[in-house]
Amino acid sequence: MTTPATRSRENTRARLLDAAAQVFAEVGLDGASVEAVCDRAGFTRGAFYSNFESKDELFLVLAGSVGEQRVNAVRDRVDEIAAEGGLSAGCDPVELVQRIMDAGGDDRLGVMLMSEIRIRALRDHQFGAAYLVQEREMVSSIAVIITDIVSVSSLELKVPAEEAARMLMIIWEGMTVRGAMAGQDSDQLRHSSGEELGRLVQLLLAE
Amino acid sequence: MTTPATRSRENTRARLLDAAAQVFAEVGLDGASVEAVCDRAGFTRGAFYSNFESKDELFLVLAGSVGEQRVNAVRDRVDEIAAEGGLSAGCDPVELVQRIMDAGGDDRLGVMLMSEIRIRALRDHQFGAAYLVQEREMVSSIAVIITDIVSVSSLELKVPAEEAARMLMIIWEGMTVRGAMAGQDSDQLRHSSGEELGRLVQLLLAE
DNA sequence: TGTATTCAATACATACCTGTATCGTAAGGT
DNA sequence: ACCTTACGATACAGGTATGTATTGAATACA
Secondary structure, eight states: OOOHHHHHHHHHHHHHHHHHHHHHHHHHHHHOOHHHHHHHHTOOHHHHHHHOSOHHHHHHHHHHHHHHHHHHHHHHHHHHHHHTTTTOTTOOHHHHHHHHHTTSOOSHHHHHHHHHHHHHHHHOHHHHHHHHHHHHHHHHHHHHHHHHHHHHSSOEESSOHHHHHHHHHHHHHHHHHHHHHTTOOHHHHHHHHHHHHHHHHHHHEEO | OOOHHHHHHHHHHHHHHHHHHHHHHHHHHHHOOHHHHHHHHTOOHHHHHHHOSOHHHHHHHHHHHHHHHHHHHHHHHHHHHHHTTTTOTTOOHHHHHHHHHTTSOOSHHHHHHHHHHHHHHHHOHHHHHHHHHHHHHHHHHHHHHHHHHHHHSSOEESSOHHHHHHHHHHHHHHHHHHHHHTTOOHHHHHHHHHHHHHHHHHHHEEO
16 A cells, blocks of 8 residues: 555655644644645645645644654653663662653754643643643653662652652653743753753652 | 723723633634624724734733733732741641642633743743743742741751742642643642642652 | 814725635556 | 546635724813
8 A cells, every 4th residue: 555656645744744843833823824834845735635634633633643752752761761771779860860851852843832732732622631641641651660760779759650750741841841931942951951850850759 | 190081991901901811811812813802802893903002912911911910919928928927837838838829820711821821932032031030030939938938947948949939830830731621620720739739849848 | 062082983905814626747557 | 558546736715804094972171
């Protein structure tokens, strides 16, 4: 079924999705005209409507894939760290958490796109439910590694692992958003949010 | 200069701002037509354009007043608690923080409006700078009371007060947003976010 | 009471965006 | 080599939003 035609079609879809991610991040879903997305992708509206039903449908697809990518990125990181034995007794919990959190796209556009998705989740009940499900998956993945870290170290968790994970995610989000507002670039974002996260991690753990 | 005419004008402005707050919260700034705002306020577009230059200008005014109200609400609470001697040695830090945080509007629409303001701050540099200034004021106010609490109690703060305040604000925001997504009403929002905040407070303090 | 001014309503011109319907073209199958 | 099909471009119709210009009414003031 992978005829050149379908390959080309998939390519078109991918380019449209890519362009949409940028445009939606910059001006929001409502602010983005279908034509603006097509322009950036190098197509006209004909290509758009032959690949997607509407702007909303494209957004749903995009949001789903972004969320999935984030979840997978976190899971992969977790697995990777676990595989390479990064959870030895002497490991630095602060650094570990940073490595996991870096898995999410934390560039300026990524932050803006996530915010757009978030506000849509806030307005649309059904979409919001799906969003929360995905987020809970991420929380679980993070909770797993937290539990593992704790189990091999001499440290103890002061709150349930899930709760610690939730706090970490929320702080991470809050810091990156504020960093992006202040005009920080990707590296600065990573740095400042990492700093705050480190402090939280230390609070969450006890000898 | 408070002639009946100006009083009526101020009233119109207030009603328009009020309506705009609702509509913007529900469907966002872009999704809200000027007419939709006017309809809700019981006016036509004539009234609108005779009171505001554009939708954007109204949004700026609204965002400014919302932010100011939040900052003042927090400051008032802080002063109020300090005045009534709520900072005695035996006070419950968890409850105190909850009382402060409740000062912000934490109903569903309030959360959505704040999110809309936040995303605008993310897209517009200048607006974002102003937003961050206001937020820092809130952080300072909260930091003050945290410092006071600590000074009269036998407790100790594990991170700088400003940082603790920032974490509290971010967690509060994150929890209320997620609560609103899950369809919680105001009381549930207060309850669940308060719970998480309490745990964070306990982490931030040490004997 | 008459006049002037201010505020809100109405009407209108313009721009834009969406979605559909039609057309041309290039690739795949036989 | 021909035919068919799928994909993307173009053209068009309908709807909606914005902002301005004009009109009407109510209020203050002389």
